[in-house]
Amino acid sequence: MSFTNQKNFSSTPRRLALRGDLLDFTAAPRWGDTDSPAVRFDRDHWLLIEGGRIVGRQAHEPDASWVRKDHAGQLVLPGFIDTHVHCPQLEVIGSYGTELLDWLERYTFPSECAFADPARSRTGAEVFLDALLASGTTSAVVFATVHKTSAEALFEGAAARGMRLITGKVLMDRHAPDGLRDDVVHAERECTDLIQRFHGHDRLAYAVTVRFAPTSTPEQLAMAGALCRADASLYMQTHVAENRAEVAWVARLFPEARSYLDVYERVGLVHERAVLAHGIWLDETDRRLIAERGAQVAHSPSSNLFLGSGLFDWPSANSSGFNVSLASDVGGGTSLNLPRNMLDAYKIQALRGERLTAWTALHAATRGAAEALQLGGEIGGLSVGQTADICVWDWASGPVAEVRDAAARELHERVFAWMTLADERNLAACYVAGRQRV
Structure with missing residues (x-):
């Protein structure tokens, strides 16, 4: 090829x-x-x-x-639409022996530290974007790293290829190693500059990118919510309720919140352009809220199986009326190729006693994802x-x-x-x- x-x-x-x-x-x-x-x-x-x-x-x-x-x-x-994937994690795909929180500490964070170097960010973005295209994915919602240069490299590389890409610098100001933390004022300044330079240009869009609730202070989460309220055309991407240990950690860090999702809801991060990765351990109240806000869950089947995170309840999502799109979540996921992730999605539903059709799986990677992203007139069909x-x-x-x-x-x-x-x-x-x- x-x-x-x-x-x-x-x-x-x-x-x-x-x-x-x-x-x-x-x-x-x-x-x-x-x-x-x-x-x-x-x-x-x-x-x-x-x-x-x-x-x-x-x-x-x-x-x-x-x-x-x-x-x-x-x-x-x-062309497929991958609604949740990490550019800097190609080099740790297929790493052995951990669940989510250990995975971050042992593999993900060390890999992401290297993207402080602009040359490393450019090389990483080039390889990643070409790998997406070689897998049949022409549009994606992508996590960069906390470094501004990593988001710049993705935007510039996608523009050169004519791709529809949604990304943003990651927000993390606690519970992360040196070299991967920012602060509220500096992060807001960098986000604002990236929004002005890239959002709405070519086929690019900016996503306010909260890593996940534990790695942002309440002040940083509030800043992220303010960015979304100031411009309703911005996307928001984060992780929610992926792993039971993670959910328990969030409950300890945010005792005032009703649930993990409620941490984001309280600061205005759950809206119609919000992409919530995983959503395995949601309750009925959470599911109703996602539907009411018009948000979506990016189902990441190969990652959920590989990290042992849990079995996503797709029929309950349908009953609640919220959007489900398909995602690779590389590098926790084991392939950028979305048909391989569709197969893993089928296996998850089979373990739950359900049967996922090819039509529902394909729709979630094409028209369904496009409509959930408010891009149905442009892509997905x-x-x-x-x-x-x-x-x-x-x-x-x-x-x-x-x-x-x-x-x-x-x-x-x-x-x-x-x-x-x-x-x-x-x-x-x-x-x-x-x-x-x-």
Whole structure:
């Protein structure tokens, strides 16, 4: 697999037509439905792209004014949206033997300290963003580090690739090692500068980024809430109720709060642009609050399994009416590839006695994530007017998958087998705003 030369983007045709099996969603599929009217599948169709946006989809071959890319017999999906992932944690992925709090102390924090160096931040961002694209992810909500330069590197790297990226410098002013703590005044100044320089420019957006409640003082949490109130277009990302020991620690640190989520609610951090990672150990009151505020939970299945954090109750989230998107949470997660995370999400629900369909899993990584981020008009689908963030996948890679694919009797069975067996080796091409990047 190779990446296109960044200097050759000007050669991208203005009018591009892609042929393949087009699959996306017109609505949210119901839980458990394998035959869903929300699924839009056009076998052997052409997707027309002009000026980086989708302008049509049709069965007949377009005329000679279009540059045609023939992906016949391959699966064409919207680019995936990873709603929770850590740029600096690639080098600690697959580290042995810890739960969440030990993981942070032993692996995560030492890795993040290196990102104080601007050159290290730039190198890390380049590798990370290319790895996202090579996994079929074209948009992401990303944790940088506490260092301003780490957020700058991500913004600049994403702009160079034309990607939709939401990130921000991490806020931590306690319970973290030297080199990873800031203070309220300095952090606010750096956030304000980053917001002014990057938020709303190109396809970039700023997220007020609270690591998690234990690593911020009440004063810093209040400052983060004030930033959100001052500009309702800002996102907010943090962790909540991931691990039982973490939940107990939060209760000791914030005895006045009703719950872990209530720590954030009290300072105005739970709102319609809030991305709350994990949310395993929420109660019914928490779930109702997330729904009322229009926030979302970024479900991180491979991380939850790998760190032994718990089994996310997706049906209860649906019953409560809040948005669930899909996330890799690398490096606690074990792969940037979202189909591999979909498979882990299926396993989690199976352990709970439920069955996750391919449609619900795929929707959470495409249209569902886009709508939860208030970006449904731009990303997450293959509809006219949307940005042409598109990935082309082989239905099967290798003899086992080929045998399974050939035996599929109907669409959900085929897509579920793809979801179960596919990884980044299935990715044939990745287009960002109509430009081929992989």
